[in-house]
Amino acid sequence: MFEKSTWIRLPRNVVVGHGVLERTVDVIDDLHLQGRPLFVTSPTPRRLAADPIAAQFEERGIDPAMVTVETASFDAVETVIETADAEEASYLVGIGGGKAIDIAKMASDHLDMGFLSVPTAASHDGIVSNRGSVPEGDTRHSVAAEPPLAVIADTEILAEAPWELTTAGCADIISNYTAVMDWRLAHRLKNVEYSEYSAALAEMTAEILVDNAAMIRPGLEESAWIVTKALMSSGVAMSIASSSRPASGAEHLFSHQLDRLAPDAALHGHQVGVGSIMTAYLHDGDPGVWTDIRDALASIDAPTTADELGIDADTVLEALTTCHEIRDRYTILGDGIDEQAAREVATRTGVI
Numbered sequence: 001m002f003e004k005s006t007w008i009r010l011p012r013n014v015v016v017g018h019g020v021l022e023r024t025v026d027v028i029d030d031l032h033l034q035g036r037p038l039f040v041t042s043p044t045p046r047r048l049a050a051d052p053i054a055a056q057f058e059e060r061g062i063d064p065a066m067v068t069v070e071t072a073s074f075d076a077v078e079t080v081i082e083t084a085d086a087e088e089a090s091y092l093v094g095i096g097g098g099k100a101i102d103i104a105k106m107a108s109d110h111l112d113m114g115f116l117s118v119p120t121a122a123s124h125d126g127i128v129s130n131r132g133s134v135p136e137g138d139t140r141h142s143v144a145a146e147p148p149l150a151v152i153a154d155t156e157i158l159a160e161a162p163w164e165l166t167t168a169g170c171a172d173i174i175s176n177y178t179a180v181m182d183w184r185l186a187h188r189l190k191n192v193e194y195s196e197y198s199a200a201l202a203e204m205t206a207e208i209l210v211d212n213a214a215m216i217r218p219g220l221e222e223s224a225w226i227v228t229k230a231l232m233s234s235g236v237a238m239s240i241a242s243s244s245r246p247a248s249g250a251e252h253l254f255s256h257q258l259d260r261l262a263p264d265a266a267l268h269g270h271q272v273g274v275g276s277i278m279t280a281y282l283h284d285g286d287p288g289v290w291t292d293i294r295d296a297l298a299s300i301d302a303p304t305t306a307d308e309l310g311i312d313a314d315t316v317l318e319a320l321t322t323c324h325e326i327r328d329r330y331t332i333l334g335d336g337i338d339e340q341a342a343r344e345v346a347t348r349t350g351v352i
């Protein structure tokens with residue numbers, strides 16, 4: 001008897017394009033959301049997007065509550081939950097980079113409330129995913145969370161964001177290549193649940209982005225459009241899999257460990273990109289995939305070396321040799337890479 005079942009949760013409205021921020025209240029109407037929203041944001045995104053959206057609500061006689069967060073932490077999630085209770089919010093709107101959106105989606109899940117995702121940077125593929133990513137002590141959690149009811153991605157704002165935020169988003173997508181290699185490996189060796197559709201979508205998203213790399217240039221709104229669509233597609237792959245596996249393998253473990261060893265040194269996307277060069281080399285040392293990944297990153301101005309990340313060689317080696325301990329996720333790093341081998345891969349790929 002066939003007893004398998006799945007429940008894929010995706011956004012109902014995805015609104016992308018020039019000036020769409022002005023349509024936020026229309027999206028709220030379309031979703032039949034009532035009551036007072038709580039905006040979860042950080043300082044710059046507040047000025048760029050949260051305040052203008054608040055003005056739209058005020059014109060309708062609704063005064064949105066606002067909470068500003070800086071870090072992705074369970075404490076921040078707790079603060080949002082308490083604020084939502086205190087301010088009698090009916091739904092949440094995450095406005096900003098990956099951290100603000102992650103916190104809003106995790107708090108919404110806890111509160112059993114709807115949530116809207118308003119990215120102000122095309123810097124990460126958590127824009128539509130149903131996962132939150134949070135460090136805690138020595139580990140990093142990929143938490144099941146509320147997927148957005150709607151995404152409002154204004155390409156005018158995204159194109160004006162600092163260029164490195166966009167190149168970080170591109171690198172987060174390019175890292176799908178190695179994430180999927182790790183996922184297949186874990187499926188074959190450890191019988192980890194695997195979705196061919198989700199893996200194909202994650203890989204195809206990276207391929208389309210790389211094929212369009214020449215059109216991804218600073219200040220061009222069309223570039224923001226291309227990158228944002230890729231970020232959404234990658235997020236959908238995670239939602240289909242109900243796991244971050246299609247977009248997060250050993251290169252992400254490496255980045256999460258760097259976040260612990262060198263906090264705020266570099267952007268998430270840039271770290272996973274550099275990690276991806278090295279883990280692709282571990283999958284196959286011959287020039288081919290790893291050199292393609294390095295060249296694709298370089299072509300969109302993303303870092304390909306430790307120097308460009310602003311992180312020293314010793315820290316890179318420490319992260320590489322210890323990151324398998326961060327979470328129970330089987331990857332090409334297996335039960336760990338020894339220091340000599342780590343130095344070899346980092347040197348041969350030109351990372352250090």
Ligand SMILES: NC(=O)C1=CN([C@@H]2O[C@H](COP(=O)(O)OP(=O)(O)OC[C@H]3O[C@@H](n4cnc5c(N)ncnc54)[C@H](O)[C@@H]3O)[C@@H](O)[C@H]2O)C=CC1
Nearest residue numbers: 042097098099120121123124125126129131132133161268
């Ligand atoms: N849940 C998921 O599936 C995923 C989650 N993530 C998480 O997302 C986070 C990384 O996201 P990022 O956006 O790189 O970091 P971030 O959220 O820290 O944003 C970086 C900085 O850019 C600022 N910013 C945002 N928009 C701006 C704009 N238009 N102009 C100027 N500054 C702006 C933010 O306020 C922040 O100071 C990590 O915590 C990562 O783990 C990343 C990928 C997937």
Ligand SMILES: O=C(CO)COP(=O)(O)O
Nearest residue numbers: 125133142244247248252
């Ligand atoms: O960053 C992610 C995908 O790009 C997901 O992150 P996790 O490694 O926390 O699952």
Ligand SMILES: [Zn+2]
Nearest residue numbers: 125172252272
């Ligand atoms: Zn990522």
